[in-house]
Amino acid sequence: DQQVKQNSPSLSVQEGRISILNCDYTNSMFDYFLWYKKYPAEGPTFLISISSIKDKNEDGRFTVFLNKSAKHLSLHIVPSQPGDSAVYFCASQGGSEKLVFGKGTKLTVNP
Amino acid sequence: GAVVSQHPSRVICKSGTSVKIECRSLDFQATTMFWYRQFPKQSLMLMATSNEGSKATYEQGVEKDKFLINHASLTLSTLTVTSAHPEDSSFYICSASRGAWRDTQYFGPGTRLTVL
Numbered sequence: 561d562q563q564v565k566q567n568s569p570s571l572s573v574q575e576g577r578i579s580i581l582n583c584d585y586t587n588s589m590f591d592y593f594l595w596y597k598k599y600p601a602e603g604p605t606f607l608i609s610i611s612s613i614k615d616k617n618e619d620g621r622f623t624v625f626l627n628k629s630a631k632h633l634s635l636h637i638v639p640s641q642p643g644d645s646a647v648y649f650c651a652s653q654g655g656s657e658k659l660v661f662g663k664g665t666k667l668t669v670n671p
Numbered sequence: 672g673a674v675v676s677q678h679p680s681r682v683i684c685k686s687g688t689s690v691k692i693e694c695r696s697l698d699f700q701a702t703t704m705f706w707y708r709q710f711p712k713q714s715l716m717l718m719a720t721s722n723e724g725s726k727a728t729y730e731q732g733v734e735k736d737k738f739l740i741n742h743a744s745l746t747l748s749t750l751t752v753t754s755a756h757p758e759d760s761s762f763y764i765c766s767a768s769r770g771a772w773r774d775t776q777y778f779g780p781g782t783r784l785t786v787l
Contacts, residue, residue, distance in 0.1 A: 564714070592773060603675065603764055603778030604715075649715070656772060658705075658730070661714040 563587045564652050566662035574670055579637040581665050583650030586631065590652040594659070595624060595635045598647045607648075608635070640669045674698050675767050677779035684755055685787055692750045692782045694765030699777075700745035702770025706738070709762040709781075721748055722770070755786040 565584045573579045581595075591612040596604035610617040610624045610633070617624050623636045637644055650662040674697040684690050694704060703722050707715040719735075721727035721742035729735045737759075739751040748767075752759055762783055766776040 562714075569712075596778075601680075601780060603677075603766070603780045605778070606775045653773070658717045658720070659776065661716075663712065663714045 562662075563590075564650055564660050564662040566648075566650055566665050568665050569663070570666040570668070572668045572670060573640050575642055576639045579635075579640045579644065579667055579669065581635040581637075581648050581650075581667065583633050583635075583662055584631060585633075585652045585660075587652065587654060587660075588631070589654035589657075590660075591655070592653040593624070593626060593633050594651045594653070595622075596649040596651060596661075597644075598649060598664070604649055637667075640667075642669050642671050645669050673775070673777040675701075675765065675777045675779040677765055677782050679782060680780060681783045681785075683785045683787065686756050687754055690752045690755055690784060692752075692763055692765075692784075694748045694750070694767065694779050696746045696767040696777070699767075699769060701748075701767030702745065703768050703774075704742055704748040705766045705768075705776060706740060706748075706750050707764045707766070709764060715764065718750075752784065755784070757786045760784055760786045 594609040595607040597607045598604040608622050626633045647664045647666045649664045651659045676695045678693045706718045709715050718733045719727045719729045727740035742748040764781040766778045768774040768776045
C-alpha cells in the first residue's frame, strides 16, 4: 500500500514558466513533508520542507503548498530553469517515524 | 557542507558471494545513518536505521542476517549483502543525519548492485 503517491512520472515545462509537482498521501499521521531533488548519478538533495502547522513555505523560487484536508501537497518552481531538470521526490513523515518516499516525478525544463 | 559518499558506485558479483558497501559522511558527524533500497520505477524504501555504536533497527521484511549493517564510527556505516542472489540486485543508497529530531538526511550517490 503506497502511502505517498506521485501520480505523474514526468513533467515537461518551458523555461521561465511555472512547474507544479504534485504529491498525495494517505496516512493522516504524517505531519512533516519534504521535497528532494535528484540529478543522475547523485543522491537526492533536500530542497524544501513544510510541517503540518503551515499551509505554505517559500524559499526563493520554490514554494511548497500543503492541503491537509485533501492530503495533498505541491511544489511550485517559478520561474523554471533548465538546471531544475531532475527527478523530484516527495517524502512524508509522522512523528519520529521513517521518511516515506513517493516514486518521483522527472521534470524537464526546456530552454 | 554535508557531503555523503558511497563506495563502490557500481558492483557486479556472482550469486553466493558477499558484497560490502561503504557510506561515509565527509564533513560532519553522522549520529544516525539510514540504508535504502530502490527497485526500478519504485520509491526509495528504508531498509534499516543505524545509530553509531549500537545495533541497527531493521524494517519489517528486511532480513538482518542477510543485510549486515555496521555503524562503528560517526563517519562510517557499512552494509554487507551476504550470500547475494539475483533478486538482491538493486540500487542501494545511504543517508546520514546529525541525529537531532527531524534533522535533514543527506544522501549518498548510491550503489548499483548486480548479482549474476
